[in-house]
Amino acid sequence: MPRFVVVLPLVPLVPGDEFTVADWPLHVTLVEPFLTDVAVADLAAAVSRIAGSAAPVRASAGEEAMFGRRRDVPVTLVRDGGELAALRSGALDALREAGVDLDRIRARSDFRPHVTRKRHAYLVPGEHISLDTLALIDMRPAEGAHHRSVIASWRLGDRDSDVSD
Template sequence: MARFVVVLPLSPLTVGDEFTVAQWPLHVTLVEPFETELDADVLGTALAAVAGSPGARAITVAVGDDAMFGPRRDILVSLVRDGGAIAALRTAAISALRGLGIDLVRMRQDFRPHVTAKRHGRVDRGDRLQLGSLALVRLRPPETSHHGRIVGSWPLGEGNTGGG
């Protein structure tokens, strides 16, 4: 089983980029980590169709208040004000993945779009963000999310139908 996560990066990501948890590029998580035996090409085809669908487009959002996330409430995040576009894209991505037979057992019912503050950067209240692409990240090793590799990246709303 491989683990993946779907994100909306603040800056475009390149297929093949790798990073540790400390180096994770700033992003909004669109679909929480999930496991599947399907390979990245199959996932990529489904997600490219979501990114290139007629309703998909670059999303401009404003950064709101800070909050503390995590089991111990010790992870600083900046909440993102979603006018509905992130939620709609999330629904489409979840539907596409479930259509492949993937059991998305860790989906949060109380999903709150946010950007986690990192040592290398963060966003601040009032910032305006342009979320222009969707990326598929392979998490390694399978039992953790400490390392990631970009295995697919697609601009939003440009009629994509192929892999990234």
């Protein structure tokens, strides 16, 4: 079954961009990976509506933390004025309306926006960031399990701008 994720990248991503798991560009995960048989076009339409109605998010890097089952994944928490939680809620609602079963994700009440530290890049606490793009990522592209592929991306707040055109 296809697997997707919705992210707010810190660097521009455009459809067709590919990268390995190790080389993920820095991003805030808005909707955790989910499995679905919903058509890609329907997923993209749902995410597009959310992107068009949302304003870019101004945020800053907060304290560092450790995530993961074994608390061995270094992250930097992201501080904002609540816009990310609202955007997440809207994205979950839109995906659910498109027919995606998100019960496991919806049940999470511990959404903590963060950016995972990578060997090639990381956020420094206090650093200011602008999150102005939303991207739909294929977690299981034809290239294999260790690759990711950008399906579509949109500028936040620009109803006419579909970076995936």
